[in-house]
Amino acid sequence: MGSAPAREGPLSRTELFDRALAIADAEGLEALSMRRLAREAGVEAASLYHHLPNKSALLDGMVVRMRSEMRLPDPIPEDWRELLRAIFLEYRRVLAAHPNLMSLAGRRVESDPDSGLVYLIRQGFEPEDAVELWQSLLAFTVGFSVFSSAYAEGDVSDLPADLAARMSEWRDDTCRRTLDAIIRTYDAGRVRREPRSRPAGPSKPRE
Amino acid sequence: MGSAPAREGPLSRTELFDRALAIADAEGLEALSMRRLAREAGVEAASLYHHLPNKSALLDGMVVRMRSEMRLPDPIPEDWRELLRAIFLEYRRVLAAHPNLMSLAGRRVESDPDSGLVYLIRQGFEPEDAVELWQSLLAFTVGFSVFSSAYAEGDVSDLPADLAARMSEWRDDTCRRTLDAIIRTYDAGRVRREPRSRPAGPSKPRE
């Protein structure tokens, strides 16, 4: 695995994050040690501590680095429901692309991408509703991604064999279907401030 | 912290799981080492390996032990929607009671409590729908619990202060509200096999 044992310039934090991510992707999180990362970077382990306070900061950086891989469709969808779906399906895609990082998925880290939140509010959501919707989508997406990664794939108990098999598949369809369910329900149940865009059916009041 | 340094009988796996859970609850997962557990059990570290193949098996056992704390209301709710809600709210309660185990919450382990699945099917769910509903509820519940635990509570970026504050609260209301949203949507959208119980509105076919 490419590691030039002779360096020229000094290291940078982002280089370390990249290399760490590569190691974890290729061989799992438990293969990522400070010594291993140092070797890969052509440096001794102790030198890393001039760039990082500790290993936890390294993991944080990897999570941020991973999230930065999110890409949204170029003409951003006009309909906010579609946008939300795009955001969280994309989040799932990125998480699924790094299954070895799944155990870090719940790790909260500075500058979460919640600028989408203010967008929701600008779309006429009451802040309370917007927060609940955002939290729900985030929780579901992360949870679903964790389960769909092979992260400790145990046997599925003593169900009828076909059910057991189906139960260990975590399909994109299911994820999308439930994301839609959450979005639509919160759309229908929210307190409107400024009416907006399309018909959207009779908004039956919540409860 | 109760640890009788002198043993009489031999250890049992369940005793080890109990003690391990106690340690993790009290001082966090990183305080739980094989040596520490051994000391707590009045035994030397190597002896543990006569009862457990490795530490991973210990963690598995702790997860099972934790799940066994789930209790359902004694007269089991007749309405299956209410039952589902009870099951997953209870799961959340148990998870929240062991915040230090949150990073293990995604760990799949033998004999998951999916006997509820066959119950759903017996209630007239198509197996496909039942699996998707179960997976969705499970994913959301675990995800929400992970986020609501303080598991690495970072700053909440640069939102307006009130929003940021609200965003780091993960309320039971929200959990229940979204669980209901998922349950209701799958109820309305499912393919019925034997008609059952209440009116429930026109079942518009999925997609």
Added chain:
DNA sequence: TGGGATTCCCTAACATCGTTAGGGTAACCG
């Protein structure tokens, strides 16, 4: 009843881990 096998614990040790202390060299800046 005797004796081998099994159960259960021990002491020691291995490699590896995150992290810190302290020193050296080169570059930069006044």
Added chain:
DNA sequence: CGGTTACCCTAACGATGTTAGGGAATCCCA
């Protein structure tokens, strides 16, 4: 020119999971 900083080094500390090998007690069967 001289001091400070940036960056890397070697060496070591304490702790981790795990294995090897041995010893005592207990059980089971001839």
